[in-house]
Amino acid sequence: MPRPIQATIDINALRHNLAQIKTAAPDALVWAVVKANAYGHGLERAMDGLRAADGIALLDLSEAERVRQWGWRGPILLLEGAFETRDLEMCSRLNLWHVVHCEAQIDMLAVHKTHQGHRVFLKMNSGMNRLGFAPQAFRAAWTRLNALPQVDEISLMTHFSDADGVKGIEAALTVFALHTQDLSGERSLCNSAAALRHAQALNVRADWIRPGIALYGSSPDFPLHTSNDWHLKPVMSLNAAIVGVQHLQAGETVGYGSSFVADRPMRIGVVACGYADGYPRSAPTGTPVCVNGIRTRTVGRVSMDMITVDLSDLPHAGLGSEVTLWGVPQQAAGSAILGAGVSIDEVALSAGTVGYELMCALSSRVPVHTSP
Numbered sequence: 001m002p003r004p005i006q007a008t009i010d011i012n013a014l015r016h017n018l019a020q021i022k023t024a025a026p027d028a029l030v031w032a033v034v035k036a037n038a039y040g041h042g043l044e045r046a047m048d049g050l051r052a053a054d055g056i057a058l059l060d061l062s063e064a065e066r067v068r069q070w071g072w073r074g075p076i077l078l079l080e081g082a083f084e085t086r087d088l089e090m091c092s093r094l095n096l097w098h099v100v101h102c103e104a105q106i107d108m109l110a111v112h113k114t115h116q117g118h119r120v121f122l123k124m125n126s127g128m129n130r131l132g133f134a135p136q137a138f139r140a141a142w143t144r145l146n147a148l149p150q151v152d153e154i155s156l157m158t159h160f161s162d163a164d165g166v167k168g169i170e171a172a173l174t175v176f177a178l179h180t181q182d183l184s185g186e187r188s189l190c191n192s193a194a195a196l197r198h199a200q201a202l203n204v205r206a207d208w209i210r211p212g213i214a215l216y217g218s219s220p221d222f223p224l225h226t227s228n229d230w231h232l233k234p235v236m237s238l239n240a241a242i243v244g245v246q247h248l249q250a251g252e253t254v255g256y257g258s259s260f261v262a263d264r265p266m267r268i269g270v271v272a273c274g275y276a277d278g279y280p281r282s283a284p285t286g287t288p289v290c291v292n293g294i295r296t297r298t299v300g301r302v303s304m305d306m307i308t309v310d311l312s313d314l315p316h317a318g319l320g321s322e323v324t325l326w327g328v329p330q331q332a333a334g335s336a337i338l339g340a341g342v343s344i345d346e347v348a349l350s351a352g353t354v355g356y357e358l359m360c361a362l363s364s365r366v367p368v369h370t371s372p
């Protein structure tokens with residue numbers, strides 16, 4: 001028997017979340033963001049749930065190739081554009097739209113030989129200070145691109161640094177609007193947080209939204225809002241089984257470093273999931289977990305192949321019981337009930353990280369099942 005751990009990817013939940021996001025931004029076209037192997041969910045698998053998207057956004061040419069091979073004929077956007085001139089040949093061949101965020105990328109376009117004009121998304125740095133032209137340099141970049149025979153159509157984009165937080169998008173939006181006001185072209189502004197929180201309130205054009213995390217059922221602004229609040233369903237569930245049980249006396253300890261000390265007699269379940277499976281080692285005692293669908297907590301340190309959970313109040317749980325690390329129990333997957341199980345956001349918060357990181361870190365040694 002294989003080790004009792006598996007991830008389940010719920011394609012219906014993905015469809016549901018996409019529809020939910022469309023409801024939040026009813027006038028916008030949707031780039032479904034599938035970078036990083038669809039946030040760890042598996043690219044081809046995710047594509048099955050994203051047929052209703054208007055475009056697919058990603059970073060890697062190899063991923064773009066896989067999306068075309070899968071059969072996607074619609075728009076594909078390279079979110080970081082070309083890394084070298086040669087990449088543009090692939091853009092021409094696969095008909096990829098690409099971001100232009102710096103002068104060097106315009107230089108590459110200027111020497112690129114193509115019969116087919118490219119559609120580019122010119123990116124402004126509106127305060128994130130990662131990729132993009134400074135607002136003051138934006139118009140000059142647009143003018144330069146517009147003069148190139150290699151460029152067919154220019155769209156305008158930016159990426160918000162604080163769509164999920166208290167600072168919000170007001171300042172960035174003002175800068176973007178000011179420096180683009182008389183430039184033609186479609187606009188793309190919002191990630192998941194901006195689309196869910198601000199899309200209806202935007203008073204500038206926002207033709208394309210770029211949701212990623214919300215598609216996968218994690219709340220972009222947890223704990224302010226839960227995935228339930230946004231009516232999103234978990235797409236990834238991670239389930240394992242109890243492979244050992246220990247009875248502790250008061251004063252006995254659990255795991256490496258003896259970091260957890262029992263203050264009373266306890267029953268402990270040993271679960272076939274550790275940090276080598278993608279469970280965060282930083283998750284402390286008290287991180288929520290479900291056993292047979294009932295919530296309890298982890299105790300002691302996460303080790304490479306195992307974690308330990310408190311069964312003291314779960315007399316019916318024991319060897320073989322199902323443990324839900326995040327998402328919903330196996331039996332419930334496919335008919336994911338809003339709010340059941342343990343949200344990946346809760347586990348992430350407890351471990352001092354975000355749902356994004358946990359999804360992306362699911363280990364390749366974990367078998368993945370697709371549901372339905």
Ligand SMILES: *Cc1c(COP(=O)(O)O)cnc(C)c1O
Nearest residue numbers: 033079159191192210211212213
């Ligand atoms: C990853 C990414 C997104 C998606 O962000 P989420 O927070 O996952 O919705 C949108 N736009 C760009 C440029 C990105 O890199």
